Amino acid sequence: MIPFLDLQAINAAQRGELLAAFERVLDSGWYVLGQEVQAFEREYAAWCGAAHAVGVANGLEALSLVLRAWDIGAGDEVIVPSNTYIATWLAATHVGATPVPVEPEERSFNIDPARIEAAITPRTRALLPVHLYGRPAEMAPILEIARRHGLKVLEDGAQAHGATYRGQRLGALGDATAWSFYPGKNLGALGDGGAITTDDAALAERLRTLRNYGSQRKYHNEVIGFNSRLDELQAALLRVKLPQLQAGNVQRSAIAQQYLAGLAGLPGLVLPDAPLAAGCSSAWHLFVVRHAQRDRLAAALPAAGVGTVIHYPVAPHLQPAYAPLGRLAGSLPISERLHAEVLSLPIGPTQTAAQTQAVIDAVGCAVRALAESSSHAAQPA
Ligand SMILES: *Cc1c(COP(=O)(O)O)cnc(C)c1O
Numbered sequence: 001m002i003p004f005l006d007l008q009a010i011n012a013a014q015r016g017e018l019l020a021a022f023e024r025v026l027d028s029g030w031y032v033l034g035q036e037v038q039a040f041e042r043e044y045a046a047w048c049g050a051a052h053a054v055g056v057a058n059g060l061e062a063l064s065l066v067l068r069a070w071d072i073g074a075g076d077e078v079i080v081p082s083n084t085y086i087a088t089w090l091a092a093t094h095v096g097a098t099p100v101p102v103e104p105e106e107r108s109f110n111i112d113p114a115r116i117e118a119a120i121t122p123r124t125r126a127l128l129p130v131h132l133y134g135r136p137a138e139m140a141p142i143l144e145i146a147r148r149h150g151l152k153v154l155e156d157g158a159q160a161h162g163a164t165y166r167g168q169r170l171g172a173l174g175d176a177t178a179w180s181f182y183p184g185k186n187l188g189a190l191g192d193g194g195a196i197t198t199d200d201a202a203l204a205e206r207l208r209t210l211r212n213y214g215s216q217r218k219y220h221n222e223v224i225g226f227n228s229r230l231d232e233l234q235a236a237l238l239r240v241k242l243p244q245l246q247a248g249n250v251q252r253s254a255i256a257q258q259y260l261a262g263l264a265g266l267p268g269l270v271l272p273d274a275p276l277a278a279g280c281s282s283a284w285h286l287f288v289v290r291h292a293q294r295d296r297l298a299a300a301l302p303a304a305g306v307g308t309v310i311h312y313p314v315a316p317h318l319q320p321a322y323a324p325l326g327r328l329a330g331s332l333p334i335s336e337r338l339h340a341e342v343l344s345l346p347i348g349p350t351q352t353a354a355q356t357q358a359v360i361d362a363v364g365c366a367v368r369a370l371a372e373s374s375s376h377a378a379q380p381a
Contacts, residue, residue: 002346002355004307005184009350010248014240018190021236028232033212036235041195043242044179048171050197052204055230056211059158059180062194063091065228066154066176067126069206072097077123081111082315082335084130088156089316091178092128100124101317101327103334107274109133109288113141120145126152131160131170133272133311134186134252134283139165139173146174154178157197159285161186162249167279171197181238186252186283187245189234248349252284255347255356259287262360267371268292269363270341286311289363290341293370298343300369304362308343315339 011018025036037055045053056062072078078092082101092099102119105112109132116127127146129137137155146153153174157163161179163170171177181193196207209216214225260273270290276282288311291297301308315335317327329336345359 001305002307002351002359004309004344004346005348006350007183007188010188010348011190013350014244017240018237021240022233025233025236031232033229034232036232036239037230040230040235040239040242043239044195045171045197047169047242047245048177048197049169050172050177051199052197052201054196054198054204054207054211055235056194056196056207057228057230058192059156059178059182059185059194060087060090060094061211061226061228062178062180062196063087063128063154063156064094065207065210065226066178066196066203067091067095067097069203069210070126070152072125072152075123076125077121078126078128079116079119079124080128081130081132082317082332083109083338084132084156084316085158085312086316086319086321087158087180088128088130089322097125098123098325099128099316101332101335103332104132104338105138105274106334106338108135108138109272109338110135110137111142113138113145116142116145117149120149120151124149124151126154127174128154128156129174130156130158131163131283133288134160134163134285135272135276136160136163136165136170136280136282143174152176158182158185160283162245163283164279164281166277172199175200176203181234186249186285187238187241189241190237191234193230193234193238195230244349249283251349251351252347253281254353255351256282256284256287258353258356259345259347259360262357263289263363266364266367269367284347286344287347288342288344290338291343291367291370292341293374294341294343296370297363297366300366301362304365306359306362307346310342311344312339312342 041053074096076097089099155177158180176198181189211228214223
Protein backbone atom coordinates (compact mmCIF):
# COMPACT_ATOMS: atom_id res chain seq x y z
CA MET A 1 0.00 0.00 0.00
CA ILE A 2 1.35 3.43 -0.96
CA PRO A 3 -0.39 6.00 1.22
CA PHE A 4 -1.25 9.40 -0.22
CA LEU A 5 0.89 10.99 2.52
CA ASP A 6 2.61 9.08 5.33
CA LEU A 7 2.53 11.62 8.17
CA GLN A 8 3.40 8.97 10.73
CA ALA A 9 6.65 8.14 8.90
CA ILE A 10 7.46 11.83 8.34
CA ASN A 11 7.19 12.65 12.05
CA ALA A 12 8.74 9.35 13.22
CA ALA A 13 11.91 10.34 11.36
CA GLN A 14 12.37 13.15 13.95
CA ARG A 15 10.85 11.38 16.95
CA GLY A 16 13.71 12.00 19.40
CA GLU A 17 14.02 15.71 18.61
CA LEU A 18 10.24 16.22 18.71
CA LEU A 19 10.04 14.54 22.12
CA ALA A 20 12.90 16.72 23.39
CA ALA A 21 11.06 19.84 22.20
CA PHE A 22 7.89 18.65 23.91
CA GLU A 23 9.77 18.12 27.19
CA ARG A 24 11.37 21.56 26.94
CA VAL A 25 7.94 23.20 26.65
CA LEU A 26 6.42 20.93 29.31
CA ASP A 27 9.11 21.83 31.78
CA SER A 28 9.11 25.55 30.96
CA GLY A 29 5.74 26.22 32.58
CA TRP A 30 5.00 28.77 29.80
CA TYR A 31 2.62 27.63 27.05
CA VAL A 32 1.30 30.60 25.05
CA LEU A 33 3.30 33.42 23.37
CA GLY A 34 6.74 32.90 24.81
CA GLN A 35 10.31 32.20 23.78
CA GLU A 36 9.51 29.31 21.42
CA VAL A 37 7.08 31.41 19.35
CA GLN A 38 9.54 34.32 19.29
CA ALA A 39 12.38 32.05 18.19
CA PHE A 40 10.26 30.34 15.54
CA GLU A 41 9.11 33.70 14.19
CA ARG A 42 12.73 34.82 13.86
CA GLU A 43 13.80 31.56 12.23
CA TYR A 44 10.86 31.34 9.83
CA ALA A 45 11.17 35.00 8.75
CA ALA A 46 14.87 34.46 8.04
CA TRP A 47 14.13 31.23 6.14
CA CYS A 48 11.62 33.05 3.92
CA GLY A 49 13.80 36.14 3.51
CA ALA A 50 11.14 38.37 5.11
CA ALA A 51 11.74 40.99 7.78
CA HIS A 52 8.96 39.77 10.10
CA ALA A 53 6.93 36.66 10.88
CA VAL A 54 3.89 36.61 13.16
CA GLY A 55 2.66 33.24 14.44
CA VAL A 56 -1.11 32.72 14.56
CA ALA A 57 -3.55 29.88 15.19
CA ASN A 58 -3.97 28.57 11.63
CA GLY A 59 -3.78 29.44 7.94
CA LEU A 60 -7.32 30.69 7.57
CA GLU A 61 -6.81 33.21 10.39
CA ALA A 62 -3.41 34.21 8.98
CA LEU A 63 -5.32 35.29 5.85
CA SER A 64 -8.27 36.94 7.58
CA LEU A 65 -6.17 38.80 10.19
CA VAL A 66 -4.18 40.50 7.41
CA LEU A 67 -7.39 41.65 5.68
CA ARG A 68 -8.64 42.88 9.07
CA ALA A 69 -5.36 44.70 9.73
CA TRP A 70 -5.85 46.54 6.44
CA ASP A 71 -9.39 47.52 7.52
CA ILE A 72 -10.91 45.58 4.66
CA GLY A 73 -14.53 44.78 5.49
CA ALA A 74 -18.17 45.25 4.57
CA GLY A 75 -18.66 46.70 1.09
CA ASP A 76 -15.13 45.79 -0.02
CA GLU A 77 -14.11 43.22 -2.62
CA VAL A 78 -11.12 40.87 -2.59
CA ILE A 79 -10.01 39.16 -5.79
CA VAL A 80 -9.42 35.42 -5.28
CA PRO A 81 -8.76 32.47 -7.61
CA SER A 82 -11.90 30.60 -8.68
CA ASN A 83 -10.03 27.33 -8.02
CA THR A 84 -8.53 27.18 -4.56
CA TYR A 85 -9.15 25.64 -1.19
CA ILE A 86 -12.24 27.35 0.24
CA ALA A 87 -10.20 28.93 3.08
CA THR A 88 -8.97 31.59 0.63
CA TRP A 89 -12.56 32.71 0.00
CA LEU A 90 -13.59 32.35 3.65
CA ALA A 91 -10.90 34.81 4.73
CA ALA A 92 -12.60 37.55 2.67
CA THR A 93 -16.05 36.50 3.86
CA HIS A 94 -14.98 36.42 7.53
CA VAL A 95 -14.04 40.12 7.49
CA GLY A 96 -17.34 41.02 5.78
CA ALA A 97 -15.85 41.53 2.31
CA THR A 98 -16.94 39.77 -0.89
CA PRO A 99 -14.62 37.26 -2.61
CA VAL A 100 -14.54 37.99 -6.37
CA PRO A 101 -13.29 34.94 -8.28
CA VAL A 102 -10.92 35.09 -11.25
CA GLU A 103 -10.33 32.05 -13.46
CA PRO A 104 -6.94 30.25 -13.60
CA GLU A 105 -4.51 29.59 -16.40
CA GLU A 106 -5.44 26.01 -17.11
CA ARG A 107 -1.88 24.67 -17.44
CA SER A 108 -0.48 26.22 -14.25
CA PHE A 109 -3.68 25.96 -12.14
CA ASN A 110 -2.87 29.47 -10.84
CA ILE A 111 -4.84 32.72 -11.18
CA ASP A 112 -4.58 34.14 -14.72
CA PRO A 113 -3.05 37.63 -14.46
CA ALA A 114 -4.59 38.54 -17.82
CA ARG A 115 -8.09 38.16 -16.34
CA ILE A 116 -7.57 40.17 -13.13
CA GLU A 117 -8.15 43.72 -14.38
CA ALA A 118 -11.61 42.90 -15.76
CA ALA A 119 -12.63 41.89 -12.22
CA ILE A 120 -11.42 45.12 -10.55
CA THR A 121 -14.15 47.56 -9.47
CA PRO A 122 -14.10 50.74 -7.34
CA ARG A 123 -14.74 48.43 -4.33
CA THR A 124 -11.71 46.20 -4.91
CA ARG A 125 -9.18 46.51 -2.07
CA ALA A 126 -6.83 43.55 -2.41
CA LEU A 127 -5.57 40.78 -4.67
CA LEU A 128 -5.27 37.36 -2.99
CA PRO A 129 -3.27 35.04 -5.29
CA VAL A 130 -2.71 31.44 -4.17
CA HIS A 131 0.43 29.43 -4.94
CA LEU A 132 -1.68 26.39 -5.64
CA TYR A 133 -0.26 22.87 -5.24
CA GLY A 134 3.11 24.51 -4.38
CA ARG A 135 3.64 26.24 -7.73
CA PRO A 136 4.39 29.97 -7.49
CA ALA A 137 1.73 32.21 -9.04
CA GLU A 138 2.89 34.61 -11.77
CA MET A 139 3.66 37.41 -9.30
CA ALA A 140 5.34 40.08 -11.50
CA PRO A 141 2.17 41.02 -13.44
CA ILE A 142 0.04 40.62 -10.30
CA LEU A 143 2.23 43.08 -8.37
CA GLU A 144 2.21 45.45 -11.35
CA ILE A 145 -1.60 45.45 -11.57
CA ALA A 146 -1.85 46.01 -7.80
CA ARG A 147 0.54 48.97 -7.98
CA ARG A 148 -1.36 50.53 -10.87
CA HIS A 149 -4.72 50.24 -9.08
CA GLY A 150 -3.51 50.99 -5.52
CA LEU A 151 -4.42 47.51 -4.23
CA LYS A 152 -2.82 45.40 -1.49
CA VAL A 153 -1.41 41.97 -2.36
CA LEU A 154 -1.89 39.14 0.14
CA GLU A 155 -0.36 35.82 -0.96
CA ASP A 156 -1.82 32.50 0.20
CA GLY A 157 1.35 30.44 0.69
CA ALA A 158 -0.35 27.57 2.56
CA GLN A 159 0.75 25.04 -0.06
CA ALA A 160 4.06 26.54 -1.08
CA HIS A 161 6.62 26.71 1.77
CA GLY A 162 10.01 26.97 0.07
CA ALA A 163 8.79 27.57 -3.48
CA THR A 164 10.87 30.19 -5.27
CA TYR A 165 9.94 33.02 -7.62
CA ARG A 166 12.72 34.57 -9.72
CA GLY A 167 15.42 33.31 -7.39
CA GLN A 168 13.72 34.26 -4.13
CA ARG A 169 11.77 32.12 -1.66
CA LEU A 170 8.13 33.12 -1.30
CA GLY A 171 7.26 35.20 1.75
CA ALA A 172 8.19 38.77 0.91
CA LEU A 173 6.96 39.41 -2.65
CA GLY A 174 3.53 40.91 -1.93
CA ASP A 175 2.55 43.10 1.03
CA ALA A 176 2.05 39.97 3.16
CA THR A 177 2.09 36.18 2.81
CA ALA A 178 -0.14 33.89 4.86
CA TRP A 179 1.07 30.42 5.84
CA SER A 180 -0.58 27.32 7.26
CA PHE A 181 1.23 24.69 9.32
CA TYR A 182 -1.63 22.19 9.18
CA PRO A 183 -0.02 18.72 9.64
CA GLY A 184 -0.17 17.75 5.95
CA LYS A 185 1.47 20.92 4.58
CA ASN A 186 5.14 20.91 3.49
CA LEU A 187 5.96 22.45 6.88
CA GLY A 188 3.41 20.83 9.18
CA ALA A 189 2.90 21.07 12.95
CA LEU A 190 1.43 18.29 15.09
CA GLY A 191 -1.79 20.25 15.27
CA ASP A 192 -2.97 23.60 13.91
CA GLY A 193 -0.69 26.56 13.31
CA GLY A 194 -0.19 29.48 10.95
CA ALA A 195 1.90 32.60 10.35
CA ILE A 196 2.15 35.78 8.33
CA THR A 197 5.43 36.99 6.84
CA THR A 198 5.90 40.59 5.72
CA ASP A 199 8.52 43.31 5.29
CA ASP A 200 6.06 45.85 6.72
CA ALA A 201 6.95 46.51 10.39
CA ALA A 202 3.74 48.42 11.11
CA LEU A 203 1.62 45.58 9.71
CA ALA A 204 3.53 43.02 11.82
CA GLU A 205 2.91 45.11 14.96
CA ARG A 206 -0.79 45.41 14.18
CA LEU A 207 -1.04 41.65 13.62
CA ARG A 208 0.68 40.97 16.98
CA THR A 209 -1.98 43.14 18.62
CA LEU A 210 -4.91 41.64 16.70
CA ARG A 211 -3.93 38.01 17.42
CA ASN A 212 -3.84 38.69 21.16
CA TYR A 213 -7.17 40.32 22.13
CA GLY A 214 -6.13 43.64 20.59
CA SER A 215 -3.56 43.99 23.32
CA GLN A 216 0.22 44.45 23.52
CA ARG A 217 0.23 45.08 27.25
CA LYS A 218 -1.80 42.63 29.34
CA TYR A 219 -5.34 43.90 30.11
CA HIS A 220 -4.87 47.02 27.94
CA ASN A 221 -6.93 46.60 24.75
CA GLU A 222 -6.30 49.12 21.99
CA VAL A 223 -8.45 47.53 19.26
CA ILE A 224 -11.14 44.84 18.94
CA GLY A 225 -8.89 41.80 18.76
CA PHE A 226 -9.05 38.05 18.50
CA ASN A 227 -7.55 35.03 20.18
CA SER A 228 -5.47 33.59 17.34
CA ARG A 229 -2.09 32.59 18.73
CA LEU A 230 0.45 29.98 17.73
CA ASP A 231 1.12 28.06 20.93
CA GLU A 232 4.54 27.36 22.41
CA LEU A 233 4.33 23.61 21.83
CA GLN A 234 3.55 23.89 18.11
CA ALA A 235 6.25 26.57 17.71
CA ALA A 236 8.82 24.30 19.39
CA LEU A 237 7.83 21.36 17.16
CA LEU A 238 7.97 23.57 14.05
CA ARG A 239 11.50 24.64 15.04
CA VAL A 240 12.49 20.96 14.88
CA LYS A 241 10.87 20.52 11.47
CA LEU A 242 11.95 23.75 9.75
CA PRO A 243 15.60 22.65 9.23
CA GLN A 244 14.29 19.57 7.31
CA LEU A 245 11.95 21.53 5.04
CA GLN A 246 14.42 22.12 2.22
CA ALA A 247 15.50 18.45 2.10
CA GLY A 248 11.83 17.40 2.09
CA ASN A 249 11.14 19.73 -0.84
CA VAL A 250 14.15 18.33 -2.74
CA GLN A 251 12.74 14.83 -2.26
CA ARG A 252 9.29 15.99 -3.43
CA SER A 253 10.86 17.52 -6.53
CA ALA A 254 12.69 14.25 -7.32
CA ILE A 255 9.40 12.35 -7.04
CA ALA A 256 7.72 14.89 -9.34
CA GLN A 257 10.49 14.48 -11.95
CA GLN A 258 10.14 10.70 -11.74
CA TYR A 259 6.37 10.99 -12.28
CA LEU A 260 6.79 13.43 -15.19
CA ALA A 261 9.16 11.04 -16.96
CA GLY A 262 7.32 7.83 -16.06
CA LEU A 263 3.80 9.05 -16.88
CA ALA A 264 4.65 10.94 -20.10
CA GLY A 265 2.63 10.04 -23.18
CA LEU A 266 -0.15 8.08 -21.51
CA PRO A 267 -3.44 8.47 -23.43
CA GLY A 268 -5.76 11.07 -21.94
CA LEU A 269 -3.54 11.84 -18.94
CA VAL A 270 -2.60 15.52 -18.52
CA LEU A 271 0.54 16.11 -16.44
CA PRO A 272 1.49 19.20 -14.37
CA ASP A 273 4.34 20.01 -16.75
CA ALA A 274 3.77 23.72 -17.49
CA PRO A 275 7.27 25.23 -17.71
CA LEU A 276 8.37 27.62 -14.98
CA ALA A 277 10.37 30.79 -15.68
CA ALA A 278 14.05 30.95 -14.71
CA GLY A 279 14.59 31.08 -10.94
CA CYS A 280 11.09 29.75 -10.23
CA SER A 281 10.48 26.40 -8.56
CA SER A 282 7.50 24.56 -7.15
CA ALA A 283 7.38 23.23 -3.58
CA TRP A 284 5.50 20.23 -5.05
CA HIS A 285 3.00 20.15 -2.19
CA LEU A 286 0.78 18.11 -4.50
CA PHE A 287 1.33 16.27 -7.78
CA VAL A 288 -1.94 16.80 -9.63
CA VAL A 289 -2.80 15.02 -12.89
CA ARG A 290 -5.94 15.48 -14.98
CA HIS A 291 -8.11 12.94 -16.76
CA ALA A 292 -11.53 13.32 -18.43
CA GLN A 293 -12.66 10.15 -16.63
CA ARG A 294 -11.16 11.16 -13.30
CA ASP A 295 -13.71 9.37 -11.13
CA ARG A 296 -13.15 6.06 -12.93
CA LEU A 297 -9.37 6.51 -12.70
CA ALA A 298 -9.59 7.31 -8.98
CA ALA A 299 -11.83 4.28 -8.41
CA ALA A 300 -9.30 1.95 -10.10
CA LEU A 301 -6.27 2.92 -7.99
CA PRO A 302 -7.09 1.71 -4.45
CA ALA A 303 -7.23 -1.88 -5.75
CA ALA A 304 -3.63 -1.40 -6.93
CA GLY A 305 -2.66 -0.15 -3.46
CA VAL A 306 -2.36 3.54 -4.41
CA GLY A 307 -3.90 6.21 -2.21
CA THR A 308 -5.16 9.34 -3.99
CA VAL A 309 -7.06 12.49 -3.00
CA ILE A 310 -9.04 15.03 -5.07
CA HIS A 311 -8.00 18.66 -4.48
CA TYR A 312 -10.84 19.61 -4.70
CA PRO A 313 -14.04 17.84 -5.72
CA VAL A 314 -16.36 20.91 -5.58
CA ALA A 315 -15.46 24.48 -6.63
CA PRO A 316 -15.97 27.12 -3.90
CA HIS A 317 -18.74 28.92 -5.85
CA LEU A 318 -20.72 25.66 -6.09
CA GLN A 319 -20.47 24.86 -2.37
CA PRO A 320 -23.80 25.28 -0.52
CA ALA A 321 -22.02 27.76 1.78
CA TYR A 322 -21.56 30.14 -1.17
CA ALA A 323 -25.02 29.72 -2.71
CA PRO A 324 -25.88 33.25 -1.46
CA LEU A 325 -23.32 34.71 -3.91
CA GLY A 326 -25.57 33.45 -6.71
CA ARG A 327 -22.77 32.15 -8.97
CA LEU A 328 -24.37 29.32 -10.89
CA ALA A 329 -22.94 26.14 -12.40
CA GLY A 330 -21.29 27.07 -15.70
CA SER A 331 -20.33 30.58 -14.55
CA LEU A 332 -16.65 29.67 -13.93
CA PRO A 333 -16.10 26.97 -16.56
CA ILE A 334 -12.31 26.59 -16.31
CA SER A 335 -12.43 26.04 -12.57
CA GLU A 336 -15.39 23.70 -12.91
CA ARG A 337 -13.59 21.60 -15.54
CA LEU A 338 -10.48 21.40 -13.36
CA HIS A 339 -12.53 20.34 -10.35
CA ALA A 340 -14.04 17.55 -12.46
CA GLU A 341 -10.68 16.30 -13.78
CA VAL A 342 -7.97 16.70 -11.12
CA LEU A 343 -6.47 13.84 -9.11
CA SER A 344 -3.55 14.09 -6.66
CA LEU A 345 -1.05 11.23 -6.64
CA PRO A 346 1.03 10.27 -3.58
CA ILE A 347 3.97 12.57 -2.87
CA GLY A 348 5.92 13.26 0.32
CA PRO A 349 9.43 13.43 1.77
CA THR A 350 9.53 9.78 2.88
CA GLN A 351 8.20 8.28 -0.38
CA THR A 352 10.79 6.02 -2.04
CA ALA A 353 11.63 5.80 -5.75
CA ALA A 354 10.28 2.22 -5.72
CA GLN A 355 6.96 3.42 -4.33
CA THR A 356 6.81 6.17 -6.95
CA GLN A 357 7.51 3.58 -9.67
CA ALA A 358 4.68 1.41 -8.30
CA VAL A 359 2.32 4.39 -8.59
CA ILE A 360 3.52 5.00 -12.18
CA ASP A 361 2.84 1.36 -13.06
CA ALA A 362 -0.61 1.39 -11.46
CA VAL A 363 -1.65 4.67 -13.09
CA GLY A 364 -0.32 3.52 -16.49
CA CYS A 365 -2.29 0.32 -16.25
CA ALA A 366 -5.51 2.09 -15.21
CA VAL A 367 -5.21 4.83 -17.85
CA ARG A 368 -4.60 2.30 -20.67
CA ALA A 369 -7.60 0.26 -19.53
CA LEU A 370 -9.77 3.40 -19.64
CA ALA A 371 -8.51 4.26 -23.13
CA GLU A 372 -9.29 0.70 -24.34
CA SER A 373 -12.79 0.66 -22.91
CA SER A 374 -13.64 4.05 -24.42
CA SER A 375 -12.24 3.06 -27.85
CA HIS A 376 -14.45 -0.08 -27.74
CA ALA A 377 -17.42 2.03 -26.72
CA ALA A 378 -16.75 4.35 -29.66
CA GLN A 379 -16.95 1.50 -32.20
CA PRO A 380 -20.26 1.13 -34.00
CA ALA A 381 -22.24 -1.91 -32.86
C1 LIG B 1 -4.54 24.59 4.06
C2 LIG B 1 -4.90 25.82 3.32
C3 LIG B 1 -5.42 26.96 3.97
C4 LIG B 1 -5.87 26.96 5.38
O1 LIG B 1 -4.98 26.59 6.34
P1 LIG B 1 -5.49 26.05 7.77
O2 LIG B 1 -4.26 26.09 8.61
O3 LIG B 1 -6.04 24.70 7.57
O4 LIG B 1 -6.53 27.01 8.27
C5 LIG B 1 -5.60 28.10 3.21
N1 LIG B 1 -5.34 28.13 1.89
C6 LIG B 1 -4.88 27.05 1.24
C7 LIG B 1 -4.60 27.17 -0.22
C8 LIG B 1 -4.66 25.85 1.92
O5 LIG B 1 -4.21 24.78 1.24
